[in-house]
Amino acid sequence: MSALRILVPVKRVIDYAVKPRVNKAQTGVETAGVKHSMNPFDDLSVEESVRIREKKRAPGGVEDIVAFSAGPPKAQEILRTALAMGADRGVHVELKEGEELEPLTVAKLLKKSVEEQKSNLVILGKQSIDDDAGQTGQMLAGLLGWPQATQASKIEFGADDAVTVTKEVDGGVETVRAKLPMVITTDLRLNTPRYATLPNIMKAKKKKLDKKTLEDFGLTNEKRLKVLKVTEPPQRQGGGKVEDVDGLIGKLKELGAL
Amino acid sequence: MLPLTRQLLSRRGDAVLGRSLRWASSRYNNSRSSALSTLAILEQRDGQLVHGSLSAITAGIKLGGPVHGFLAGSKVSSAAEQAAKVKGVEKIITVENDAYDKGLPENYAPLLVENIKKGNYTHVVAGHTAFGKSVLPRVAALLDSQQISDVTAIEDEKTFVRPIYAGNAIATVESTDAIKILTIRGTAFPAATPEGASTPIESGVDAKAEPISEWVSEDLAKSDRPDLSTASKVVSGGRGLKSKEEFDRIIYPLADALGAAVGASRAAVDSGYADNSLQVGQTGKVVAPQLYMAVGISGAIQHLAGMKDSKVIAAINKDPDAPIFQVADVGLVGDLFEKVPELTEKIKSS
Numbered sequence: 001m002s003a004l005r006i007l008v009p010v011k012r013v014i015d016y017a018v019k020p021r022v023n024k025a026q027t028g029v030e031t032a033g034v035k036h037s038m039n040p041f042d043d044l045s046v047e048e049s050v051r052i053r054e055k056k057r058a059p060g061g062v063e064d065i066v067a068f069s070a071g072p073p074k075a076q077e078i079l080r081t082a083l084a085m086g087a088d089r090g091v092h093v094e095l096k097e098g099e100e101l102e103p104l105t106v107a108k109l110l111k112k113s114v115e116e117q118k119s120n121l122v123i124l125g126k127q128s129i130d131d132d133a134g135q136t137g138q139m140l141a142g143l144l145g146w147p148q149a150t151q152a153s154k155i156e157f158g159a160d161d162a163v164t165v166t167k168e169v170d171g172g173v174e175t176v177r178a179k180l181p182m183v184i185t186t187d188l189r190l191n192t193p194r195y196a197t198l199p200n201i202m203k204a205k206k207k208k209l210d211k212k213t214l215e216d217f218g219l220t221n222e223k224r225l226k227v228l229k230v231t232e233p234p235q236r237q238g239g240g241k242v243e244d245v246d247g248l249i250g251k252l253k254e255l256g257a258l
Numbered sequence: 259m260l261p262l263t264r265q266l267l268s269r270r271g272d273a274v275l276g277r278s279l280r281w282a283s284s285r286y287n288n289s290r291s292s293a294l295s296t297l298a299i300l301e302q303r304d305g306q307l308v309h310g311s312l313s314a315i316t317a318g319i320k321l322g323g324p325v326h327g328f329l330a331g332s333k334v335s336s337a338a339e340q341a342a343k344v345k346g347v348e349k350i351i352t353v354e355n356d357a358y359d360k361g362l363p364e365n366y367a368p369l370l371v372e373n374i375k376k377g378n379y380t381h382v383v384a385g386h387t388a389f390g391k392s393v394l395p396r397v398a399a400l401l402d403s404q405q406i407s408d409v410t411a412i413e414d415e416k417t418f419v420r421p422i423y424a425g426n427a428i429a430t431v432e433s434t435d436a437i438k439i440l441t442i443r444g445t446a447f448p449a450a451t452p453e454g455a456s457t458p459i460e461s462g463v464d465a466k467a468e469p470i471s472e473w474v475s476e477d478l479a480k481s482d483r484p485d486l487s488t489a490s491k492v493v494s495g496g497r498g499l500k501s502k503e504e505f506d507r508i509i510y511p512l513a514d515a516l517g518a519a520v521g522a523s524r525a526a527v528d529s530g531y532a533d534n535s536l537q538v539g540q541t542g543k544v545v546a547p548q549l550y551m552a553v554g555i556s557g558a559i560q561h562l563a564g565m566k567d568s569k570v571i572a573a574i575n576k577d578p579d580a581p582i583f584q585v586a587d588v589g590l591v592g593d594l595f596e597k598v599p600e601l602t603e604k605i606k607s608s
Contacts, residue, residue, distance in 0.1 A: 138395035224404035
C-alpha cells in the first residue's frame with residue numbers, strides 16, 4: 001500500500017452563524033467587518049486527514065498532509081488553523097481582497113497542486129457554504145481522471161490501495177470502492193472536528209507555509225459566469241400566533257393548507 | 259435651459275440606442291435559438307424512471323429549443339417508454355449497459371460527454387439530486403464548462419438564477435460557456451407529467467469507459483410515506499423532541515394523520531432522533547410543500563434554507579422568540595408534547 005500524501009483544500013468563508021447581508025450595490029454580499037472562518041465542511045476534511053494518521057487507519061501510513069487555500073491574505077489564518085489541527089504544512093495561493101475563483105478554476109489549480117505535491121488523496125468539503133456550488137471535488141476528479149466519492153460519511157482503507165467510502169445519498173447511504181489515487185468530499189456525519197489547542201496553535205506558527213500566486217501555476221482568474229446582480233430573497237412575513245390547537249387548525253384551513 | 263435640453267436629448271438618444279441594441283440582441287438570440295438544444299438527464303433506479311427527474315425536462319422546455327431526454331442502465335426500456343409519454347420532448351436517447359445502473363460518475367460522466375458532443379447540445383440539465391450533484395460537475399470539467407448549480411429560475415438561454423449563502427442571497431448569473439451545464443432545483447421546476455405523447459426512442463453512443471470504481475452496497479430507508487422532496491405536506495421535528503422514542507411517538511402519528519412526509523432538523527439528525535436522509539436544510543434536502551409543519555425546531559438559517567419556499571409554514575415551539583416564528587404563517591407557542599398529540603387527534607377526527 002502506498003503511503004498517503006493527502007491534499008486538503010480549505011476555504012475562508014463568512015462564519016456559518018452570521019446572517020449574510022446583500023450589499024447596497026447588489027453586486028454581492030457584505031464581507032467587510034464580518035466574521036470569517038474555515039468552511040465547516042473543510043474543517044471535517046482536515047479532521048479526517050489527521051485522524052487517518054493518528055488512528056493509523058491506512059496500511060501504508062500517512063506521509064504528508066498539505067493544507068491548501070486560494071484566497072485573500074487573511075486566508076492564511078485559516079491555513080494556520082488547519083496546521084494547528086495537525087496538517088504538516090500549508091500552501092497559500094494569494095488572491096486580492098474580494099477576488100473570487102470559480103470552482104472550475106479552483107479545480108484546475110488543485111490539479112496542478114496535486115501534481116506538484118505528488119498527492120494521492122484529496123479530501124475536500126462537499127460544498128462551500130457561501131457559493132453553495134458543490135462542484136470542486138468532482139471537477140478535480142474529472143480533470144485528473146481519478147475516481148471520486150462524494151458526501152462521505154465513512155472512509156476505510158484496505159490492502160492494495162483500496163479505499164471504501166460510505167456516501168450519503170438521497171434516501172440513505174451507498175458504499176463504493178476504488179483504488180488510490182482518488183478524490184473524496186466530506187459530509188457532516190464524517191466526524192466531529194477538534195478544537196485547536198493553544199500549544200498546537202503556537203506550534204502551527206512554526207510550520208511551513210508556502211506563498212504562491214495563480215501565475216505560478218500558469219493560471220489566470222478566468223470568469224465564465226458574469227454575476228449580473230445579487231439580491232435579497234423575498235422576505236416572508238410571519239403570520240402571527242394563535243392561542244391553541246383549534247386556532248392552529250382554523251388558521252391552516254383558512255390558508256387552504258388543510 | 260439649453261444644457262437641460264441637451265441632457266434630455268442625449269437621454270432620449272440613449273434610450274433609442276438602448277432599444278435598438280436590445281432589438282439587435284434579441285434578434286441575435288433568436289437567430290441563435292434555432293441552434294439551441296438541450297439534453298435533459300433522467301434518472302432510473304432498478305429500471306424504474308425516477309419521476310422527480312422529469313423536472314429536467316420542464317427546465318429544458320423552458321430554455322426553448324428542442325429537448326432530448328437521456329437514460330442509461332441495463333433495463334431502461336420501460337423507463338424510456340414512461341419518459342416518452344411526456345409532451346414537448348423531441349426524442350429519448352437510451353444507452354443499455356449495466357455499467358450505468360448505479361450511476362457511478364466515473365462511467366457516467368464520459369458517457370454523457372460523448373453523447374453531448376455527438377448531439378451538439380448547447381444545454382445540459384439534470385436535477386440537483388445526489389446523482390446530479392455527483393455526475394454533472396465531472397461532466398462540466400471534462401467539457402471545460404463552469405456548471406451552474408441548483409438553478410431556481412431560467413431568465414433566458416444564458417441567464418440563470420440561483421440561491422447562494424444558504425438562500426440568504428439570490429444571484430443572477432450569465433454564462434459565457436458554449437455548453438451550459440445546469441443542475442436545477444426540483445421544487446422550482448415541477449416534474450413534467452408523462453401523458454399522451456409517444457416520443458421516439460433512440461440509442462445513444464456507449465462510451466464504454468474503463469471502470470475505475472466499484473459499487474459495493476446501499477442502505478436506503480424504506481418507507482411507505484410520501485417522498486420528502488416531492489411531498490405536498492411535511493412534518494419536521496427538531497431538538498425539542500428530546501429523544502428518538504419521542505420523535506417516533508410524536509412526529510410520525512401527526513405525519514400519518516396529515517398524509518405527510520417526515521423531515522428533521524440537523525440537531526435532530528445529529529442527536530440520532532431521525533435518519534440522515536430526512537435532514538431538511540442547506541446541506542440536506544430542499545423542500546417546498548403546500549404545508550411545512552416545524553415541531554420543536556428553532557429555525558436556524560441553515561434549516562430555513564431548506565424550507566422557506568414552502569407555501570404555508572406552521573410552527574409549534576415553546577420559545578416565543580424562536581426565529582421560526584418570523585417566517586411561520588401560523589405559530590403556536592406551547593409544549594409540543596401536549597399540543598402535537600392534541601393536534602393529531604383533532605385532525606384524525608375531523
